[in-house]
Amino acid sequence: MAGIQIERVTKRFGAVTAVRDLSLEIGDREFVTLLGPSGCGKTTLLRLIAGFMTPDAGSIRVGARMLSTPTAVVPPERRGMGMVFQNYAVWPHKTVYQNVAFGLEVRKVSRGDAQARVVRVLELVNLAGLEGRYPSELSGGQQQRVALARSLVVEPDILLLDEPLSNLDAKLRERMRWELKELQRRTGITFVYVTHDQSEAMALSDRIAVMHGGEIMQLGAPRLVYTRPANKTVADFMGLVNLLPAQVVTFAGDDSMVAVGGEHPIAVALPPGTVAGQTVQVAVRPESVRLIPLSAAGTPGVVPGKIAEVTFLGNIIDCYVTLDDGTRIRAQVDSGRVLEVGQAVGVEFDSRQASVFSA
Amino acid sequence: MVRAEHVVMAGSVLALAVLVVLPLAFLGWGSVTADGRLTLENFRDALSSRLYVQALRNSLILGLATAVLSVAIGLPLAWAVSRTNVPGKPFIHFTAVISYLTPPFLAAIAFVNLFSPRAGLVNRFFRDVLAMPGLTFDVFSMAGLILVTVPHTFPFVYLLAASALESVDASMEESAQILGAGRWRTALAVTGPLVAPAVLSGALVAFVNAIALFGSQAIVGLPGRVFTLPTRIYALFDYPPQYGLASALSLIFVALTVAALYLQRRYLARRSYVTLGGKGSRPQLVDLGPARWGVFGFCAAVFVVAVAAPYLTLLAVSVSRSWGLHFWENLTLQHYRFVLLEYDVTRRAIWNSLILASATATLAVLLGSFVGWLDLRTTLRGRKLLDYVSLIPLGLPGIVVAVALIQFWLRVPLPVYGSLLIILLAYTGRFVPLGVRSANAAFRQIDPSLEETARVTGAGWLRTFCSVTLPLARPGLFAGWLLVFVPALQELSASVLLFSSGSITLAVAVYNLYETGALGPVSALAIVTMLIITAALVVATRLGRGQAGIPRGERGAVAQ
Numbered sequence: 070m071a072g073i074q075i076e077r078v079t080k081r082f083g084a085v086t087a088v089r090d091l092s093l094e095i096g097d098r099e100f101v102t103l104l105g106p107s108g109c110g111k112t113t114l115l116r117l118i119a120g121f122m123t124p125d126a127g128s129i130r131v132g133a134r135m136l137s138t139p140t141a142v143v144p145p146e147r148r149g150m151g152m153v154f155q156n157y158a159v160w161p162h163k164t165v166y167q168n169v170a171f172g173l174e175v176r177k178v179s180r181g182d183a184q185a186r187v188v189r190v191l192e193l194v195n196l197a198g199l200e201g202r203y204p205s206e207l208s209g210g211q212q213q214r215v216a217l218a219r220s221l222v223v224e225p226d227i228l229l230l231d232e233p234l235s236n237l238d239a240k241l242r243e244r245m246r247w248e249l250k251e252l253q254r255r256t257g258i259t260f261v262y263v264t265h266d267q268s269e270a271m272a273l274s275d276r277i278a279v280m281h282g283g284e285i286m287q288l289g290a291p292r293l294v295y296t297r298p299a300n301k302t303v304a305d306f307m308g309l310v311n312l313l314p315a316q317v318v319t320f321a322g323d324d325s326m327v328a329v330g331g332e333h334p335i336a337v338a339l340p341p342g343t344v345a346g347q348t349v350q351v352a353v354r355p356e357s358v359r360l361i362p363l364s365a366a367g368t369p370g371v372v373p374g375k376i377a378e379v380t381f382l383g384n385i386i387d388c389y390v391t392l393d394d395g396t397r398i399r400a401q402v403d404s405g406r407v408l409e410v411g412q413a414v415g416v417e418f419d420s421r422q423a424s425v426f427s428a
Numbered sequence: 429m430v431r432a433e434h435v436v437m438a439g440s441v442l443a444l445a446v447l448v449v450l451p452l453a454f455l456g457w458g459s460v461t462a463d464g465r466l467t468l469e470n471f472r473d474a475l476s477s478r479l480y481v482q483a484l485r486n487s488l489i490l491g492l493a494t495a496v497l498s499v500a501i502g503l504p505l506a507w508a509v510s511r512t513n514v515p516g517k518p519f520i521h522f523t524a525v526i527s528y529l530t531p532p533f534l535a536a537i538a539f540v541n542l543f544s545p546r547a548g549l550v551n552r553f554f555r556d557v558l559a560m561p562g563l564t565f566d567v568f569s570m571a572g573l574i575l576v577t578v579p580h581t582f583p584f585v586y587l588l589a590a591s592a593l594e595s596v597d598a599s600m601e602e603s604a605q606i607l608g609a610g611r612w613r614t615a616l617a618v619t620g621p622l623v624a625p626a627v628l629s630g631a632l633v634a635f636v637n638a639i640a641l642f643g644s645q646a647i648v649g650l651p652g653r654v655f656t657l658p659t660r661i662y663a664l665f666d667y668p669p670q671y672g673l674a675s676a677l678s679l680i681f682v683a684l685t686v687a688a689l690y691l692q693r694r695y696l697a698r699r700s701y702v703t704l705g706g707k708g709s710r711p712q713l714v715d716l717g718p719a720r721w722g723v724f725g726f727c728a729a730v731f732v733v734a735v736a737a738p739y740l741t742l743l744a745v746s747v748s749r750s751w752g753l754h755f756w757e758n759l760t761l762q763h764y765r766f767v768l769l770e771y772d773v774t775r776r777a778i779w780n781s782l783i784l785a786s787a788t789a790t791l792a793v794l795l796g797s798f799v800g801w802l803d804l805r806t807t808l809r810g811r812k813l814l815d816y817v818s819l820i821p822l823g824l825p826g827i828v829v830a831v832a833l834i835q836f837w838l839r840v841p842l843p844v845y846g847s848l849l850i851i852l853l854a855y856t857g858r859f860v861p862l863g864v865r866s867a868n869a870a871f872r873q874i875d876p877s878l879e880e881t882a883r884v885t886g887a888g889w890l891r892t893f894c895s896v897t898l899p900l901a902r903p904g905l906f907a908g909w910l911l912v913f914v915p916a917l918q919e920l921s922a923s924v925l926l927f928s929s930g931s932i933t934l935a936v937a938v939y940n941l942y943e944t945g946a947l948g949p950v951s952a953l954a955i956v957t958m959l960i961i962t963a964a965l966v967v968a969t970r971l972g973r974g975q976a977g978i979p980r981g982e983r984g985a986v987a988q
Binding site: 113144147150151161162 | 599
């Protein structure tokens with residue numbers, strides 16, 4: 070069992086609190102991503118798990134084993150975890166083979182065993198045949214795999230990854246994403262993954278912990294976090310979002326009505342405790358905004374507007390629509406559509422995909 | 429049409445020919461001729477006579493011991509400053525810098541006052557006061573020579589090792605740790621190999637510098653009959669001078685230095701991998717606990733030996749009527765009055781040294797700018813060769829430069845030998861590599877597009893160079909100027925063979941006064957010398973700051 074229990078951990082650097090009273094339970098064989106902008110505390114949390122830092126409060130356990138408390142910290146070398154760093158940290162003075170074999174040497178694995186395991190893990194990360202190379206002779210992607218192989222060869226129960234793909238170019242990043250996911254499925258290692266890239270987080274994770282200001286804003290499956298963000302911060306960080314000012318017309322739980330763009334009512338689900346007349350914000354993603362012919366205007370749920378900007382992006386059309394009251398809405402629609410600046414359109418929201426936050 | 433770059437090229441070639449190539453050629457020629465015929469007897473004499481073989485051996489012992497001790501002192505200090513929570517880091521850094529700036533011959537004179545067998549203060553204390561003659565130390569020995577040399581050379585190791593330790597990315601070590609390696613294993617398997625090239629390179633620079641120091645080897649070595657290559661070469665100029673043998677010995681000396689520098693460059697080339705891998709994070713500092721006071725004590729001991737002891741001794745000797753255990757009982761300023769007012773050599777020496785140092789720094793940086801500019805901004809053939817030739821003097825100890833210049837100018841029918849000019853030529857030749865390096869670094873910072881913009885706007889080459897290139901490079905060039913000025917002001921190894929009574933320099937004046945045995949006056953003059961160096965440094969830095977012209981922010985923007 071290699072689940073991680075983080076309980077009410079706090080870490081301060083001088084006046085700055087990097088991690089604030091944070092609790093998180095990570096299951097065995099789970100792939101959890103700590104997602105957030107730089108400075109949100111995600112790397113600090115990862116380094117606390119690795120044992121490079123001592124918490125100021127709280128505790129970190131793996132299974133029944135207590136690893137970190139403010140008074141006692143098991144040093145990194147005795148945690149049996151693996152870690153892949155953002156800059157790979159492949160040792161430039163050792164060959165690929167020596168880099169990968171290092172952890173086995175430390176564990177006093179016999180030479181023959183070690184060799185077999187190194188060969189196997191290099192095959193796993195598609196580096197077979199490069200054993201004798203020095204890191205300076207490898208591409209960024211290859212160095213990244215060496216770092217990965219070096220962590221995997223010791224068969225850790227837990228692998229910590231600190232933005233391992235951020236130094237790769239876009240194409241390679243996408244491929245490595247698949248490989249990582251595949252690797253995690255095959256090895257059954259618990260992955261704790263740090264990134265600021267929400268699409269990476271969604272592609273890889275079983276669960277995402279969105280962090281901000283040293284706290285977890287939301288913890289959940291990628292789809293849930295994307296479609297049902299817990300607050301504006303999460304909604305904003307998880308991709309493009311329109312935040313529309315709206316007035317509550319009637320409150321009836323999931324079948325409530327709010328008015329946007331002037332006096333145009335639309336149906337949304339409202340959180341309990343909302344009252345009629347209250348000002349709220351409706352968060353709706355550009356791809357959940359539909360543009361329909363104006364003739365349909367006047368029908369309930371359709372808000373009239375005028376197209377203000379159109380950008381053709383190949384797979385989609387990105388456009389801005391100005392509503393009657395001047396509110397601007399971003400919409401992303403099928404690239405087969407013909408849209409012109411100034412054209413009058415009806416705007417329809419996919420209310421199932423909209424979230425409402427208090428203003 | 430004659431283009432500007434051709435003029436610059438021709439000028440640089442001519443200058444380097446006169447400063448470096450021709451003197452070296454004459455040195456080589458002089459070493460293989462005797463009475464006008466070709467012969468190898470100079471080398472045979474040099475390598476068969478016990479006199480010279482022993483000098484070679486002593487130089488090697490001195491160099492190796494100094495290199496090893498420089499690592500033993502410089503590496504722990506570097507580690508303490510860059511990786512631990514040792515208290516007083518600025519103080520440690522200050523110690524290293526002052527140790528380096530202290531002219532080694534002044535430190536030697538100070539240590540003679542403390543440890544000369546009979547009159548040395550510390551020796552007298554142990555022998556006469558404590559009656560423990562077993563604890564006395566004879567400075568006139570190889571051990572003494574090493575003692576006065578190491579303070580000047582350990583800063584090389586310290587500076588190189590500290591910068592290497594700081595540039596090793598924390599994740600390099602953390603990767604080893606998370607794989608199960610403890611602190612020692614990590615240090616042995618990762619940190620050590622990563623900084624070893626820098627440390628070795630520092631040790632080799634220490635070696636090269638240590639064996640070239642004429643002053644300390646003469647002051648401490650000669651009375652103890654510890655002869656080294658520089659002192660042997662120097663002795664060959666006593667009447668009747670043996671130019672051929674001196675040339676041969678010089679070339680052997682150069683071979684030693686060049687071999688060490690060759691190794692050093694190879695190690696330094698491998699150092700490049702320290703900086704590998706994107707944006708780094710600084711390693712966490714090791715908490716030494718109470719042991720940090722022990723480490724600090726070690727640093728303080730280095731300070732006492734390398735800085736406090738020499739300066740306080742020179743100061744004490746310079747104000748006491750008679751040097752001894754009760755020196756404070758009759759303090760006096762008579763030694764200062766003597767060297768400043770009565771001894772007419774002093775003022776001449778001060779002026780000569782100031783003029784020589786300023787002129788040398790200016791010429792070296794100017795020539796360095798030409799060579800650097802040709803290398804980086806033109807495609808002329810031979811520019812790389814020019815660059816290499818300008819770096820040759822790195823491998824030439826001061827005394828060898830002097831021997832080469834003598835060989836050359838004695839055969840040229842121009843009245844250069846014995847004048848201030850020949851010393852200027854020697855200094856400029858010796859320090860031109862520093863000028864080239866600085867100029868090269870300064871020009872590298874300037875994006876060529878800035879100059880191209882000026883050309884496109886219609887400015888000619890000269891105008892572009894004067895109104896764009898030079899102003900932008902000025903801070904870097906000025907740093908180079910200082911880098912030459914300071915050692916030139918205290919140069920002894922070459923001057924001691926080239927001076928005449930009219931062209932005496934500060935360091936030679938100190939050395940000559942020391943030879944007369946006048947310890948009081950020589951200490952006073954030593955203190956005066958240090959004050960002049962400090963004052964010159966302060967003034968030059970002030971001037972440089974005022975001249976730099978471009979505010980920092982803009983400079984940063986330009987550099988990008």
